[in-house]
Amino acid sequence: MGAAHPLDMLTGDEVVAATEVLKAAGEMPEGAFLAHVVLDEPAKDALAAWKEGDPVVRVVRALIVPGPDLSLVEARVDVTNRTVIERAAVEGQRPALGMGEAVMAVFLTKEHPDYIAAMKKRGIEDLDNVQIDPWPAGAFGYDAEHGRRIARCISFLRENDADNGYARPIEGVIVHFDMGRGEVIEVIDHGVTPIPSAHARYDVDSVGPLRTAPKPLEITQPEGPSFTVTGNRIEWQKWSLRVSFDPYEGLVLHQIGYEDGGRVRPIVHRASIAEMVVPYGIPGELHGWKNAFDAGEWGLGRMTQSLELGCDCLGEITYLDATMANEQGEPWVVENAICLHEEDVGISWKHVDLWSGSHEVRRNRRLVISFIATVGNYEYGFYWYLYVDGTIQLEVKLTGIMSPMAFDPAGDPPEHAVVVAPGVAAPVHQHMFCARLDLDVDGAANRVEEIDVVAAPDGEANAWSNAFGPVATLLDREGMAQRSVEPSASRSWKVSNPAVRNGLGQPVAYKLNPHMSTPTLLAGPESSVARRATFARHNLWVTPYSPDERRPAGEYPNQSQGGEGLPTWTQADRPLTDTDVVLWYSFGVTHVPRPEDWPVMPVELTGFLLQPVGFFDRNPALDLPPPQDHCG
């Protein structure tokens, strides 16, 4: 064992130790499973006090699901000293959907006489080719939801194992499945809709003649990449950081700093996607309940797939594996889960002096740290970029297959959905992500200002009516720090440290730049999803750092009634100025499906930037050497 740093990634040995200790303590009764085993990251003060060479005591948090009821056990296990240091029963909450239970839902649904009858009514006798997707159920007041952890199962028809089932939704049949007890509660048949007949396969053999391939584009770095990886610590072009992997958040970045004047200046203490939700905008019992929390109910980490060199990632790639725990408490390693590489991104800066004709240009380059989660029908690629000019960016790439519905082509097409194939429509929906950004700009004590760039009032001081400029509003308390984007005002949020000044006497700062258009949640404030995913009702929330405030919709979003997380914490209206602040940025896309999104969707982008604002005294990329090999 023996971790070298408190933030080292969770290891298989630590998973094994945690399970052994829990079993020895009688915490794993027959039939129990582990929803997760994650590193219990040390509190910030403990981390700050830790010095290279100090002993490292590793603690994990385990969530035990003892049985089918809504009773959970949260345990903290010191895996260094092999002891349970804390255990707490949690009543009335549900873990994320169990993987084993989801598989059971698929098999046991197919054996239920009511389901067999519903399929027969639709002319489906052979259930081998029926694809069943268990979905998180949300909270809609069905009797079946009460006191149970359930999934709502919907069905699709495949021609064979390799077919794309989403071409043929089996409309109208919803199964309520008790995940804990492994039984079908009810099969609800809303009536038969014709099953579409066209296939929607996208493999080489199915798409017809292929276009002429473009000429080879080789990305080679004959001297290797410019970054170094030591354990989970990465160094590149003055940047340094650590990475880890969480079953719900996926990739987590820690302690992002930039070397400047001989010291590493902290910028971000911790950054991740802490939650996300996909609310569907179509009313009614068939699809109106679809509000998947793909982070909290499924898990962006748990759904991560191994990446393939030359396909997912091109060039000089370094992969990192992700170690999690399976539900039996054994190590579960996703190989090549995290991709590290450099990308040329055009120019960083350039000028031709027209007086002298002299020409200076520098190439821009970024370090890319990425992973891709496949959550059922959808893919989410998360790409963190660090640039040579001090900019940090998160770009999310959305692709995969839309979850569609069937309709009778003899009638009108459905509202709140777009026809993408004969008899197939894709409902409108949103993908709302919530990034938890614990910024420490040159230290923990920061303040957040909203910056709007607006026209100055007319008057003597603005006689030509041309004046405009930035107007800063201090977000002094949590109650006022629940904000939305305002593109017409170029709105950004500046996180500054007044105690540290740059060479011009200005407080050092980074700003959160929305950079791309983003909606907030469109569902009404009284809707189930607005209560449960309140984080998405505002683009920005700011809270003072608290180690237990990790998940913006609470620790247990599955079938939650809502109110947990940000809406609860911020009721205290805690002060924010010159405090260790955490930014919660909710962003995403409202997806009005296009025919071009079918059968598999071209990547759609969303994301944000973190840019230095007076963090440096001048362009920090001035010292880039000219690209001597090619020009100059």
Ligand code: CO
């Ligand atoms: Co979409």
